[in-house]
Amino acid sequence: MKPDPIPAGEAARALQEVRHRRDQVVGTKVVPDWFWATLGVLLVAFIGSIESEIPWLVATGSVVYAVGLAALIFALLRRGGPQIRNNLIGARGGLAITGLTLGLVAVGLGVAFGVHALGVPLPGTVGAAAVALAMVIGGPLLVRYLRRVMSSRPVGGLR
Amino acid sequence: MTAPRFDELIHAPTRLSIVSLLGATEWAEFRYVRDSVGLSDSALSKQLTTLEEAGYVQIRKAFVGKRAQTTVRLTPAGRAAFAGHVAALQEIVARAGVDTRLVP
Numbered sequence: 001m002k003p004d005p006i007p008a009g010e011a012a013r014a015l016q017e018v019r020h021r022r023d024q025v026v027g028t029k030v031v032p033d034w035f036w037a038t039l040g041v042l043l044v045a046f047i048g049s050i051e052s053e054i055p056w057l058v059a060t061g062s063v064v065y066a067v068g069l070a071a072l073i074f075a076l077l078r079r080g081g082p083q084i085r086n087n088l089i090g091a092r093g094g095l096a097i098t099g100l101t102l103g104l105v106a107v108g109l110g111v112a113f114g115v116h117a118l119g120v121p122l123p124g125t126v127g128a129a130a131v132a133l134a135m136v137i138g139g140p141l142l143v144r145y146l147r148r149v150m151s152s153r154p155v156g157g158l159r
Numbered sequence: 160m161t162a163p164r165f166d167e168l169i170h171a172p173t174r175l176s177i178v179s180l181l182g183a184t185e186w187a188e189f190r191y192v193r194d195s196v197g198l199s200d201s202a203l204s205k206q207l208t209t210l211e212e213a214g215y216v217q218i219r220k221a222f223v224g225k226r227a228q229t230t231v232r233l234t235p236a237g238r239a240a241f242a243g244h245v246a247a248l249q250e251i252v253a254r255a256g257v258d259t260r261l262v263p
Binding site for chain 1: 165167175179182183186223248249252
């Protein structure tokens, strides 16, 4: 039998280093908490401007939304850092992302139709505010869950 | 299942840190790798050149706005070599019955 190229203790320490670096990447704040709040504010402002039906406000709201969204994405890109490997998220992570997305749609539609039925003015804006609140709460929770999922994956896998 | 293959090039401590970091990413910015591993620009460039010459990493330069951005990624060959190396390490550890959680 061929002898091992390195002692087992060294191999174990190397594996720990591999795991430590993987966890370092996973722990990087790729999506900061302020992202969710900023996105929420933009969304509420946009829907509110549309619902106002005041032409200049609709136009201003649309421009502010488009420019704000572009600036938000640009700010994220400027932060630099890593693009975490897609396969680390896996099926559980994918389901969690889908779950949050569907949950946000359900909250938005549910609240908007609910307040509309009650005769509350600007139901779309109220629905958007509910979505924004859900994003501020759910976004960071999703990120934390994804980190746990990614840290539990085996290291060094090809897929 | 990846075939175990001990890789001397990857196993060097600094390169193991760099490749392990890149192994968890699709790509990473040069400065992120530099700051995470705690290297100077020149030391990281030297290690990346070695890995690039082996066909293990790809280095790209682009602009985000007016700022130059250098990104690094593992190539498919680099990813396969890293996976083989990790499998080899796991095999050595398993044969010896060492619990990696207990290693200081």
